[in-house]
Structure formats: C-alpha cells, structure tokens
Amino acid sequence: MTVQTRPTHRRSAASPDYLILIALLAVGIVLPYFMDSRYAMSQLTLFLIWATVVSQWNIVMGFAGIFSLAQLVLFAVGGYTAAILGKYFGTDMFLGTLLGGAAAVCASLLIGFACLRLRGIYVALLTFAIAQAAFLLINSDTNCIIGSGQTCQTLTGGPRGLSQFGDYGFRQLLGRNYIVGNYYVALTALALAVTFSIVIVRGPLGFAFKALRDNETVAVCSGINRYKYQLLVFAFSAFFTGIAGGVYAAHFKVIGPSVLGFPLLAFLVSMLVVGGLGRLWGPVVGAALLMLVDEQLKEFTEYRNLGLGAIIIFFIVLLPDGVAGMIERVSKKFRGQLGEKQGHWGRWRTRLGMPMGNKLHKQSSANS
C-alpha cells in the first residue's frame, strides 16, 4: 500500500495537521477581540458553520469516495431537530444541537443503507433525489399539528420555516455582542469536526479508503469492506454536519427549507472544489475564499451570482485540485520531493494541450 512507498512523509504528516489546527484555533479565539463589526462577526460565524459542513462533506466525498449530494439533508435534519425540540418541548438549544447531531446520524444510516451499495454517479443522483423530496415535502407541509387557520402551526413550519425556539442564551449574557457567543460555539464545532477529519484521514480508515481507491481488488482481497467503512464514515460525519445544522438554527434563530435549495448546494460544492476536494484543509480554505469573494461581489448586487459562477468555472478548469492542491504542489516543489516532470509544470503542460509526457502525474493527484 501507499504507506510503504513513502513512510517518512506519512509519519510526519499527522503532527503538522494538529499544529495547523492549534494555530488556526488560536487565531480563531483571539479574532473577536479585534473585530468591532457585528456584520463581520456574523459572517465569520456563518463561515465557521459552512466550513464545518464542507469539512465533513469532504471526508465523505473526497476520502470515502461517496458522491453524496445529501449532506445538506443531514444538515437540515440537525437544524430541524434542534428547532423542533426547542419549539415544542422547550429543550435547551445546546442539548438540542447535540440531539440534532444524533438525529443526523440516524438519517445518514437510513440514507446510507439505501444508497451506499450503488456506485459513483448513481449515489449522486439518488442522494439528489432524496434532497429534492425533502425540500418538496417541507415546502408543501400544510398540515397543522397545533391550532388551525391563523394559529396554524405545522411541524416543520412549511416554507416559512421554524422560528421562536430559543437560542444559546448569549443575548441575555452579552447583549448586543451576543454574536461573539455564537461564534465561539461555531468555532468549537469546527475544531471538533476538523479533529475528526484528521483522525479519519490520517488514521487506519484513511489508509483503507486510499487502498480502495488505488486498487480496489487488492484492497478487498486484504479484507477491506468498502460498504461497511463507507457507512461508518458517512454516519460519523453526519454527526458533525447535524451539529452544524443546530448551530445554524440557534444562530439565526430560524431554519427554513432554503437550506435544502439548489443555490446553497451549489455554493457549498464550490467551496469544496475551489478549496480542493480530497485535501484535508481544502474545504476550510475553500469556505474562507468563497465567503471572501462573495463578500467582495456583494458590492455589485446583480452581478454577484455571475461572478460566483465565473469563479467556479475558472477554478475547476485551471486548478482542478483546488487551492489546497496548488499550495501542496508548490510547497512540494520547494521541498524538492517531486521531480520536475511529474510536478507543477507537467500538469500545466497537459492542460495547455501539450502531449502527456507520462501518466505518473495522475497518481500524484490521488495521493494527498
């Protein structure tokens, strides 16, 4: 397996990831002291939430090889669970958020049982169909569970969504600066999610998936059960995704079916790709980059989406391994770990339409 080919690189790989995590966490912790704009704080919180979702999505799609488009369904399950518990049972939002994570795990097992025996694009289509069905069912939910007419309250709140279910209570504690409280909750969620990602990617499961991807026959023969491992990863990542949903609901104090809509799906998928699918830090980089770009584009109101679309195309065509992939290549080149012909220039050459020198460069993209 790959482990044997590059042992030195592998052994040293785990610790830099934790160091990066600790460094980023430190920055994240002190950041609010330098921010006085609540808008910026709120956007940072939203960034943390999306980064949590895409970091888990990345584990599912980039490492476990499950082309799932249902990640936002799990997000919605988490958010709606927290909101429903808060609204109808008065559950504390912290507890609700955790239970939201648990509910997302249950949902992921159901979806996983149905989808994971399929491969590739069929998983994408099926999970997309599930997301659509959920979106339509919530949007057309008009059955009152309490009251009727003016006082009608449907379970999911229909297209308007649910609100008035409480929050983390920071408003009473911190007044106008309550966002800072939400920010730290979101930061905690992201830190846990990324730690989990590191454990998966750099641990035995990561090797198992790498083996499956590199040579499935050999991997299966050495006793790796793809279905079992995929289900495991899908369920674990659902937990953090569900938590992110709960944080979202508590932060905005409302959750509606727009989280299942296509525009958000497209936005988050772009984060994955721009950052670098299958790269540990890719999604975080991608989320940060796209939130920043989107922020700049807001000045141009009507042209905002246009710019976003153009950027997605630009990145996927010119940098298909994303920003993280590019950074990796550049840094590897500096460290001299890669020969010239497999490296940076080799890729550019093929992209520019020049003949492919050899096929080795393909492998380098699979080994992150």
Place this chain on the structure above:
Amino acid sequence: METAVLVILGGLTLGGMYALSAIGLSLIWGALGMLNMAHGALLAIGSYACFAIFTYLGISLIFAVPLAMIAGGIVGLAIYVVIVRHMFRHPSFETNIIIATIGLAIVSENLILRFFGAYPYKQPLSIQGGFRIGEIFVPYQNLIILACSSVLVAIVGVLLQNTRMGRAIRATAMNKDAALLMGVPIGRVYAQVMVFSGCLAAVSGIMLSTITTLSPTMGDSPMIKAFIIVAVAGLGNVYGAFYVAIGLGVLEAVFQYGIGVRFAFPALLLLVIVSLIWRPYGFFGSKTVVRN
C-alpha cells in the same frame, strides 16, 4: 371515462415534456460520461434565443427555430472549447465536470436575467386550437409536444446507430482509451456531442416554454426531473429515457388524481429511490456503461 381521458392526456403531456428535457441530458451522459448540470440553462438559452430572434429581430418563426438551434449548437461548442476540452482527460473528470457545469448554469442563468429580466414572457411559438373527444377538448399543443419528443428520440437513435459519427460516439462511450487507440479523435467526438446536444436542448427548450413560458430559471425543474428519468432508465440509454419519461408522466398524473397533487411528485421520488435500490443500474441500463 371522461376523467380517465383527461388524466391520461395530462400524463402524456407531462411525459412528453419530461422526455424533451431528458433527451439531451441522456445523450451527453451516455456519450461523454458527463452529468451536465447546465442542461437546464441550455433549455433556457434555446427558448430565449427563439423568443429574441422573433421578437427583437422580427424574423419569422419558420427561421427563428432553426436559428435558435444554431445558437444552441454554438453554445454547446463554446462549452466544449472553454470547459470540457481542458477537463476530460483529468482523472476526476466525472465529478469536476458536475461542478464546472453548475458554475456554467449560474453564469448563463444570470446573463439571461441581465439581458431579459425575470418577466415571464410568452413564447411566441404556440399553436392554437385543438379537437374534441366527446366532451373533452384536446389542444394541438400537447400533441405537438408528444410528437416532437418522439421525433427527437428517433433522430438521436438513428444518428447513434447508423452513422459514422454515431459509431465514434458509441465507441468513445464504451471505452475512451480503446477508442483513442483505434484512431477515434475523442476531442472531436466530444465537440460533436456537445454541439448536437446544444441543438437538441434548444428545440426541447422552445417546446417546453410553449407551456411553461420563459423565465431565467425555466430549465431548473425540468432538469431535476430529467435527472430522475435518466437515472431510472439507466444512464445513457436514450430510448429508455423516453419510455421512462412517458411512464413517469402518466404515473404522476394518476397519482395527482388519486392521492393529491402535493404528494404526487414526492411519491414518485420514493418509487424511484426504491426502484433504484432494486435495479441499481436502471431499467434499461447495463453495468457496462457505468464508469467507476
């Protein structure tokens, strides 16, 4: 009797519309192994092109439709030149192209919004009148949609089966590397398919918009239904997609009448999910077309 006729008629029209949406998508998937998320945008581009050529340039509809097809073909070619050409050799083409075409869909939807606004214009190409079966009035428009979808499917089928280009496309679909070794110019095959599907999408879009009217997002919902149809049919099987589209259309209409409109589409989705678990490669699909 009267009820049954109305329901079946509605279902056939729905099925015809679904088939129109699915043909281009199915072709591109089958031939190029790419899930084209910009397919909805292509539908919209074609119908806006027809609308603009007729309304702003004052060109008769007899010419406006072919011109719109040419416009669709040019857009297809542009997609190949700007995007697909740079990507189809990449090992993760299958996933990357989905993202790229999402970007493309966003761009073209917003360009249409900028040029035409979001006002729901009427598609000038529409056929008035109809005939009666007993009490029931059957509009010609519905029949034309059904006829048009069958003709397009037949054209695609003949083209794939009986022409040199079709053989090259099928060879590429079966095994890209082998085709390349046999001297098939894959790049040209990709370009041809993109142009062809652009033309197809233009016709489909025009026909769809005679019923759904024009809007920048008009392609979104047909595209989602087309995904489902293509998945149930088995990816890349154009005839299969047609039968499934008609079948699902009629089934949806029956569900709408039987259990209520709001549950019809979710029920259909459920059925699709179950059927995919039962027949993972679709009803008309075969394992060989699927790339892993």
Place this chain on the structure above:
Amino acid sequence: MSSSIERDSKVSRRKFLAGSAVGVTGLTAAGVLASANAGKAADGEPIPIGAAVPLTGWAAADGIEYKRGLQLAAEEVNALGGILGRPIEFHFEDTKVMGPDNVVPAMQRLIDRHNVHAIINGYNGSTGTAEYDLIADDGVIYIHANTDVQHHNALERDPERYQTIFMSDPAEVWYGEGLLSFLKNLTESGQFKPENRKISLILGSDTYGAVIGSGISDNAAKYGWEINLTETVSYGTSEWGPIVSKLRSDPPGVVAFTHWVPQDLAQFMLQFAPNPTNSLVYMQYGPSIAAFREIAETASEGVIYSSVAQSLQDEMGLAFMERYRGKYGSEGTSPLNGAIPYDSVFMYASSAAIAGGTGEPGEIEQNRKIADVLRRSIYRGVMGTTRFFQNWQAGVPYPDATDDPSLGMPHQYSQIQDWKRDAVIIAPSPYETAPFEMPPWMTG
C-alpha cells in the same frame, strides 16, 4: 395629528400641482414632504437608505420591480428637496432566494457597511421575522411588505422592542375571509347566482397560500359555503389535467386559487376554458401581472383576482404608472408591483421630515420619533390609503377591517374583461372602475 397632516398636504398639493417639476403626483406624503422641506434643494449630505430585495433567483421578477419603484421614489423625493434638504441615496443588497440565511446577512450588511438610516423593502419570503432582532438592536426604521401574520405576533410579543418595524401592507390573514365577504356581496346584490355552495380550493405551496387557504376554509361554514376539494400545487405546475378532471367530477360554485404564479395560473385557464365547469374562478394576486393575460389571452377573460399590493387606477395611480413606464419602458415592466415600496419611501421621507430628520443606526430615540409619526399618520399613496394598526404596525385593509375607505388600504377585487387591457376593479367601492361581468364560460 393626522388631520393636520391632511390639511397641510392639501394646501401644498395644490401648490405642487401648479408648478412641480415632477409632474402630477398628487401624493399626500409628497405634499407633506414638499412643505416640510420648505423649498430647500436636496444638496446636503446624502442619507443612506437600504433595500434588501431578491434581485436574482426565482423572485427576481418582483425584486427588480421593487428596485425600480424605490429608485423612482428616491428621484421624486430628492426633486422635492429630499429629507430636510438632504437627498436620499439607496443601497441595494440581493437576497437571492430569500430565507433567513440570505436576508439576515444582507440587512446586517446594509446597517454595518452602509450605515443606513432605514431599510425599505418590498417582499422577502420565509424570513420568519429572523431579521427583527437585528433591526431592534440598532433601532433603525424598517418598512417591508412581507404580508406575514408573524409580524403581528412579533409586535404582540414585544411592542417596545420592535416599534420601528412596520409592515406596509395588511397581513395575508385578511385575504381568506375577505374573499368570502366579497362573494357574499356579489350574491346578495344579485350579480352572481352560484350553482351550488361549494368552493374548490387550489392552494399554493407556500405559507402565503396556506394561510389564505385556511382563512377561506375556516370561515366557509359561517358564510354558508362548503369546501369540496383542497389541493396544494407547487411552483411550475403547468399540467392541470388531473385537477380539471377533479373539478369536473364534482363541479363547485367557485374555484379559488391561492397559488399566485402567473404563468401557472394562465396554463390552468388555457386548460380549463375549453373544458369548463359552471364555476366562478378566483385567483390570488397572480393575474395582476400582465404575463397572465398575455399567455392565456381570451381564456383569461372573466377571471377575478384580488390584491392590495397594486396601484389603484385613479388619477394618482394612473399618473404613477405613466411615470413608471416613462422611466423604465412598457415592455417587461410591472408598475403594479413597483408601487409597494414606492409608497413606503414617501411615507418614510415625510415622517422623517416631520420628526425633524433621520436617525442613523444606534440613534434609537430619533428613529422612534419617526416611528411615532409613521404609526399615527394616514397616507394616501398610489395604492390608496395606508394606515397602520396601532398595535401591530401593519396596514389596515379596507373593507376587511374598516368600513371607511379613507382609513384602510383597498383590498382590490379586479376582473379581467378584455385581455388586451389592464383588469378593471370591481370592488370595493368607491374604487371600482367597472361592474362585475359574468365570465364567458358560465351559464346563468
């Protein structure tokens, strides 16, 4: 207070008509503004005002009209001297497909980045009043037309905190019973004899559609009707065969739609008209958009619809539409929708002028002064009268909540009688422009 505004404005309106460069607007609010500005030119420092509207996504058709209406109003307000000599300047944010995750950040950005003194919107769907706390923290004025009963609930919950938030139009809850009382008038006056007392309901799959629908079904028995069919349809429903056959199997006296998407409704009419039942067809809002008539053509004739959110066809309303089309062209524009935020801008500007100026974020006291003026005043704009419920700070509908046409926003019932022209208003009095006509597909 309000009566003095009325008197003031009449005087200034005459002055205004005599020599204003803007032309005949005849707005009460404009009159107040002109006199408060006392002939000053708007050359001071601009006052930033925000608007968070859906400029892309499926609601863009409405959002673009809102932007046009706001810009037209800003121009006219500035021509009248702005607010006490300071011109107003709009900053727009796109709320895309709306929902809290788009609307809340957009409005936060308007406040933090552009320091807006007020946010004036058209409609943003599905926000669930998530944006209210954001507004309340800074106390700026927020006027929207979300047509949402949750606005009432929010103001009942905390009237002090949300006192700078206004909903310029009446909540959707009025529409349901409003329809029943309209039908009552129509039948009692002998203009319409329903074949039976059944109503078939076709609901749109959004809260707006559901709330109006339950308003109809909950009150139907009280007015002597029974609901024989309820169906919920979603955006983009173009094939109506199954629903038409359900209608034909148990023909109702009235078919009522709360689905509002104009192209979908037009397709229904195209499929229903050749296979009709002897039923009156009522639709919510959608037919007010010209596309409905353009698509359905003669099949649209006879349809009845209602809306509050459109300009009247009186002297003021027609002049507004003319100015609007003059500025933006008549192709693909819908001045009826642009009227909503247009009126709100005049209301805000005149109230701020009376209150002695605008307040930036954090200047809660000044903004509350403006809110006090807004709450107590009565405005006559292009949509008719806007007066707020004192407790809910939402528009009062006429005749649903008041018998006096000068005290409520007309809940207009219109009928398309000639598809080539704007629909005529058939109720309520005194705004009607033509009598009800029996739809061509109905007998007797």
